[in-house]
Amino acid sequence: MLDFYAVDSLLGPEQRAIRATVREFVDAEIVPNVRGWWDRHEFPGAIKERYGALGLFGANLPEEYGCAGVDDIAYGLINYELERGDSGLRSFASVQGALVMYPIYAYGSEEQRRRYLPELAAGRLIGCFGLTESEGGSDPGAMRTRARRDGDGWVLNGAKMWITNSPIADLAVVWAKDDEGIVRGFVVPTDTPGFGAPTIESKMSLRASCTGEIVLQDCRVGPEALLPRSGGLKSPLGCLTQARYGIAWGALGALEAVYTCARDYAATRTTFGKPIAGRQLVQDKLVRMLTDHSLGLLMAHQLGTLKGAGRMTFAQVSMAKRNNVRVALNGARAAREILGGNGITTEYPVIRHMLNLETVDTYEGTHDIHTLIVGREITGLGALE
């Protein structure tokens, strides 16, 4: 692991072992293959069993539901290593863990937990999370999707957009407003009549991940679909806090990948008689990238410590997501520049990470939205309302 400030010395033996196992897995099974998947715009379906066998789905949830029960820092390290491979293949695990398993764990009944979590943890079921709508992801409270009471069940109508995993999912956690206008969560099997999930084609980002829509047309579900402890926008936002925490770590994995590539390239690429790594402008870029990585890693580690102690605030998560993704994106752009023409081919990992990070910078709260969340926190004045 790229670790200029010896963050490794803050880790315990299990955390190190977990990072090592995920790192080995990523180096052996993702790094050699991801270019082909990305180029072909192909999600490698077989990877779900591999993630399940390793315990990567919902790894921080309790063992009694078939999960690994790792601590928050180990969970962060898992995201770091997966995203060092590819942001899309980290997203695949993040959505399953933080946006599907977490709401079932946090807002579901004991019966829902026992029914779904072990299957999701093993990768035998794949889930997706339907919150964002096409009218704008930054204002989820304006959602149009409705859940109308119908006897003892519900009828769902509406459409969701930019849904990771939806075309391949077995179940969807769908957020909709009930007859009183309260946002509620529903676990909807994707083979329910009235449920559709068309694929979004021609993405130039997260091409090794599958993205789609969710279309709900008089989709009738029974009373067992409702997540009984969900209520209000804070429920889906609570899931996003979990996911954003993972992203704050994950983006640094992508930064490691582009930094390492750029440093190694600069050491061997010669112009005017010496390696470009010996040029001041190139060293400036590399030092900025490594400094950003070091600061981000220290922030992520402390964020994990706070989360483990139950003291993490959503504004802290916003700051870490906002910062770490943007420095990774800037680092990827700098790395692309260092690689020159080679920086635009997928033969090197840099342009793939750079294009992936454009999405990561936008999803789970855009850079600007997180600016305004932190801005509201420090001034007491909301620029979002």
Place this chain on the structure above:
Amino acid sequence: MRILVCVKQVPDPNTVVYQIDPGTKRLVRDGVTNVLDPGAEVALEAALQLAERDGESTVTVVAMGPEDAEDAIRRALAMGAHDGALITDDALAGSDALGTAKALAAAIGQIGFDIIFCATESTDGYSGMVPGMVAELLGIPHLSFIRSLEVRDGVLTGQRVIALGYQTVQCPLPLLVAIASGSHEARYPALKGIMAAKRKKVEEYTLADLDLDPDDAGEAGARERVLELLPVEERQAGVIVEDNGDGAARIAELLRQRGVL
């Protein structure tokens, strides 16, 4: 069945450039990243697969090394071994192959076993002598270069790698098998395995626990002496034969000079 697997902690062959201390003529192990020997992982994988097929076996890993060799044992436990034993004693430093084998055999004798798995050789020392010595000290058969195996009614049937193919061998338990390198693909420790490993037991043994004297093992008991270390000879430049109509004859002459023809 009680399955034992001998494992070793070695400097990480993927990241560490192996260096020999010119004074002690020993491999430098301090200040480098140490890992569970990848060869031992292959032997452990073979043992775990046998235990999983059988359903009622236990797998115990045994290592000799400094106290931090427990990290290698923990990795083996995370892969699925049930418990571990670490032979650690300052007096063991500098053990040769026979000293290592004596310590391993003494611990294994105390623990009890039906079958012992070893790697064919370690990734750092490459002597390949310890498995045979352990078997001899315990008075049990030693099957070397085993690539696949089954145990039925107390009898092991396995395929043994030989120069021209495979030999099928059979032997009643108890016995020791040395697993051929590359014959099994070692699993990654799953996250649940890593979390469970910290709750598994690792028993520590000293020389006194094993009723061994310092003369049996360690520097004092070593009968092997490394006399001299020489660098590998640099490869000589090849000979380029220009063909002026007699190329074939000149190449044939070169081959004759080297005894090939």
